[in-house]
Amino acid sequence: MGITIALAGNPNSGKTTLFNSLTGSNQFVGNWPGVTVEKKEGKLKGNKEVTITDLPGIYSLSPYTLEEVVARNYLLNEKPDAILNIIDGTNLERNLYLSTQLLELGIPTVMAVNMMDVVEKTGDKIAIQKLSDKIGCPVYEISALKNKGVMEAAKAAIKASTSKKQEVVPYFSPEVEAAIASISQLLGEQVPVSQKRFVAIKLFERDDKISQVLNSIPDVEQIIAGEERQKDDDAESIITSDRYEYITEITSEILRKGKTEKLTTSDKIDRVVTNRWLALPIFAVVMWLVYYISVSTVGSWLTDWANDGVFGEGWSLFGMDIPGIPVLVGNALSALNVAPWLEGLILDGIVGGVGAVLGFVPQILVLFIFLAFLESCGYMARVAFIMDRIFRKFGLSGKSFIPMLIGTGCGIPGIMASRTIENERDRRMTIMTTTFIPCGAKLPIIALIAGALFNGASWVAPSAYFVGIGAIIISGIILKKTKMFAGDPAPFVMELPAYHWPRISDVLRSMWERGWSFIKKAGTIILLSTIFIWFTSNFGFVNGHFGMVEDLSDGLLAAIGRGIAWIFIPLGWGDWQAAVAAVTGLVAKENVVGTFGVLFKYAEVSEEGQEIWATLATSFTALSAYSFLVFNLLCAPCFAAMGAIRREMNNAKWFWFAVGYQTLFAYAVSLCVFQLGSLFTGGGFTIWSAVAILVVALFIYLLFRPYKQATKYEIQIPGIKKKAI
Incomplete structure (x- = not known):
């Protein structure tokens, strides 16, 4: 019987890199949170009986976002045989919060402390064995990026999967532990034994996703209310406080920071690229260079070669004249003496239509190389941080920019990445505006207009990107002032990963996956579309008879x-x-x-x-x-x-x-x-x-009209109707 191991951890902790190392999957890793927005599966290398499931990166099992819902539902309902919990060794305290919740699920758990190579460079020391003793599960050192220790951690998870349940080290205050034990007893047979502690804690926290159980257990409310009075705080805060006290105690004992106080290279770079005044100009210059090189220089040369050579008359190689695809196909059709209409369909419809699109593949591949590099090195995470300053002014957070960054490759994963946004109004607005950012499919249109109408001017392609950014900002300001989208933006919490040179294999893999998706579309949807376009443009009614026309206008x-x-x-x-x-x-x-x-x-x-x-x-x-x-x-x-x-x-x-x-x-x-x-x-x-002047006037009015939701609040006074102030 097969074994299922779930990979769980914080965003950007290295889960997907570990998933690739364990399965050999071609899943691309973006160096910012939110890349994995639904679970992905693969077989362990060398052991096809073991399935590895990569869950979305989450900070806790309190589901505020759709990605947390996906992860929690999977762990509770699918019941994997073991959990491999990935921890970012450079940020232990933040990551261990989720670990404490995972251990409460009763599923056998193994912890993998990732990025140990970075920890060693900073001079920090982590007492792995002491961490294992304190947390109550096996702990292994790994470096997913360098493929060190990953198989050892996976084998430990396989071994742990034979255990019936995970024993939890009690770490809440004695009073809270007693309350949780009482709630567990009241649950009876309504909840499986392995999940009783987790559900009891969630009931204590008044988690609305589980609170329906309260209806059948009235004593639970009395227990919670008693603890709240005793602690003089709300239930969720009591649990959170106890967790962090426990985590702080652990980290103080197992972590020894290096003596050096010098700024890291990443800190020095961030002082410039995230500077309040320099950040946006630097971002504008970076994107201008990306599009300039992709569309107007290197990409343009390669596309000219593809259009004029491969899909044109041909090209010369070492003194030999090599005919292009239209010439080769045309000669073959002439030799076969095919019917004129079939020759027109193949040459003008299929080769002409699909070839016109594929001619832009070189430009697209160059663009995807640059985007993959910016994503992998860590710069795009900084862009989300930078854009948070702007987006927050019109009611969105930097989380909304992450789907838009992902959407530069394809709008579909960008739209799906909106699941990382917990606020429903913000999520809907992000879905509506994400596709304003030019995706890879729009690049051929940009390149076509820039080349045919503007003689390859360097400003056209970058301007298309910033038209998309401007459309998002304007839409955000306008929509946020309507009742449908009014409200405070969601909080934006994200660790900025250390800058690093990405692996060439990762960059090329990302480029190829995105480029191959484009090419496959050209061979399917676009092929069928061009056949339809050729047929409907070359056939029509002339003098009352339907047939092939000489003039396309007929x-x-x-x-x-x-x-x-x-x-x-x-x-x-x-x-x-x-x-x-x-x-x-x-x-x-x-x-x-x-x-x-x-x-x-x-x-x-x-x-x-x-x-x-x-x-x-x-x-x-x-x-x-x-x-x-x-x-x-x-x-x-x-x-x-x-x-x-x-x-x-x-x-x-x-x-x-x-x-x-x-x-x-x-x-x-x-x-x-x-x-x-x-x-x-x-x-x-x-x-x-x-x-047009009236439209501009309307835009200006909608942009600058007072934001009533920001200046009006409602208060409730006993015995008096709600009053706006």
Whole structure:
């Protein structure tokens, strides 16, 4: 029979790194809390009978956030055979709080003190055997990053799994221990013996997730009330205080700090990068460099090679001319003498559409390398800390920025990462705004517009990122002043990990996983989409007969596009090709580029070798192109991300409100960009200019109107109705 071992620990304690070491999994590790938002499973290397479950990083088993709910429900209901509790050796006191709760579950537990290599560098000493004696479970030293001691800890957990239950060392005050024992007796057979202590403590804390048991045990309330009177404090505070007294006693005996008082390298770096005045400019410069290198220099060179060579006429290698994929496919089709319509489908539909998207893979891979490095080295955790200062001013915490950081790769895990936010209102607002950040699927659109309309200008790609940041901030300020989202932001507690050079394998793994996800989408969703686009654009009704058309403007897609193009005329791109591209982008954002690849053909269109991008440039002005870019960055995300929003909202009305808000907000911003831009560049004043001015005025009013919720409080006086003050 198989054995299940659960990995449990604080966020950023090294759980997922340990999970990778034990299972060989390709799960990527981000160096900030919130990367793992649901349990993941893998088989132990060398022993397929042992399943390792990686639970979300949590600070306690008092479920304030969805990730804590996932972890607690799993431990209580799934009942793993053993728990491997990962402890950050550089922050013992904080991590041991969760350890005390895990031991109360009655599940055999082994503790693994991680990051011992860092502990040794600082000159600190941890008495492992004394810690084991004090805490009441086996304790092992490990370094998950360097793969030291991990298998020994896993073997100890396997051995512990044969135990029937975990013996708990009593550590609450004698009075509280007596009260917990009394509550345990009152539970009778309603709770399994192994969980009685845990449930009794939760009842003592008045945990609302277990409080329904109180209805059948009236004596529990009397016990709790008596202890509260005796201690002159509320029940939860009594338990918390006792826990920390116990933890402080342990750490004072087992931890010997190094004598050096010098600032660490991380502290010195943080004095600069988290400085009140320098932090944001440094962040802006870092992101500008990331996008500049990814889109305008190294990434651009590689993409030009892919577009002109691999998916174009070909390239030269060591003096040999190697034909591109369209040429090779075209020659093969000619040799096979296939029907013209099939040749058009394969060359213009599949190769043209999918090739137009895959041509941007080099830029995407370069971007993902930079993002993986920033995540792994520890800088992105500082960004969350920095953004907390800004976000808190409009009612959100830095926790809301973590999903947005994750969303730079893909919006779906970003939306799922909102589970780390305990406040329901903040969580919903984060879900609504996370996809404003450009994800990997939007990068081809950014690169296309930057290259075709702005001659590769270095400011276009970074500006797209900061348009997303600006949209989040503006939305946050506006929404937080409504009754639906009013309230104080959730507290933001996070340890800043020490800076370190990430392993090259981790960075490349992250790049490949995100890039491969993009490529798979090109081979499935985008492939089907481009086939549909080719068919509907090349077939239509002419003179009352349905068949293949010579002019794409006579096709079914053109008819559909002309039916909706009027909606986008005020935004500056009211032709049917752009309208269709924007709509197909709802299926997958990469489809915007794939649609243009089909509609403007991928083959050469002039004797000078002018290709699709130059042809596209003739359909837009600089203003209308940037308006098109802004709309596609901010409007409702792809269908898969919409599905994630629907699941996380768990409410149809909230889902439609979120998608409607995103689309309306994108339309309003895009309208202002084009109309006001035209007005300031001599385009003349029109009725739409007036509408754009009114929209800006409305934005300003919503941003600066008084925040009534912040200045009005309600008090309840006995015998008198509630009164606002």
